[in-house]
Amino acid sequence: MRALVTGATGFIGGKLALRLAGMGWQVTAAGRNAQQGRKIALAAEGITYIRADLQDEASIMKACEGQDYVFHCGALSSPWGKYDDFYQSNVIGTRNVAGGCLEHKVKRLIHVSTPSIYFDYTDRLNIKEDDPLPARSVNFYAATKLLAETEVDRAYERGLETITIRPRGVFGPGDQAILPRLLKANERGKVPLINGGQAKIDITYVENVVDSLLLCAEAGPDALGRKYNITNGEPVMLAELLENLFYVLRQPLRAKPLPFRAVYWLAGGLEWGAKLFAGGKEPLITRYTVGVLGTNQTLDITRARVELGYEPKVTISDGILKFADWWRKGTDD
16 A cells, blocks of 8 residues: 555544555655654665655645555644645645545545644534534634535545544643643743643544544545544543543642633633744733643543544553653654
8 A cells, every 4th residue: 555644744644554554555745844754764674755745736736646555644723823834735725635636546545634623612512413513713733624625525526535533632752732831841940730730632642643543544435525533532630630641650740720711811812922922923821721731621432433443552551651752862753
């Protein structure tokens, strides 16, 4: 089997590329980070790395040539930034990938989206894939990822086999976002424990996400054109998650209990100041981050279990142990 993995120099894409290569697939890994790309290529024989920006139509078209499957993991993922940057990467980039798949008759496109499209600063539990979406996206990332799903839907209508997953809060060895940000905040004595950390959330161990992507490649015709929530299926209180993480790392948790409303308005002020006086640089905390840490949001993964046969193999507790071991070593996985 031949597969193109976009975003292969990122977290999910890199793990997927290595797993596929280990299974004997012929893998082309596309990404912007040349240094990380070379590491991936060296880590497993048979991986071909190409440096490519998603918005470069010619490069993406060429990368899709001769592929059986395309796993589109690439995106600009951030709570902060300029709309045009998100649009070019997430919308135009996905349009280019879908166009390349259609042009070169790729068997199937498997697209990584996000449950951020569900978020609206309210408590929402057991969200299903077809539940109503907010009237307005919470930020530019969510807005453009929703538009990216539309690009995939259009390709499906034109005859391309597509499946989309929406993985929530991905963590594990190699994570440079979720848990590392909390650890760095703890070093400064400033882990914000909004509303006492009582928010119930979902997270997902990265290799479970990779499992779901492989299941998408194997799925039958009933799954085509569908969207699937992916989590560990273990909703957990934020405070409990943090206590477990810092206990395993044998570090004291330096949390600051904070009321939601006060921190939300503070973040709004910091965002305003960043736009006016800091040249658009990301502020210390955003309203989106406050919302994620301070509101309940869990996903229903019944559809993935029933239609894909998805079952998380690595629990959150075991995933934390694996992450902690990697973090202590201070090396890339």
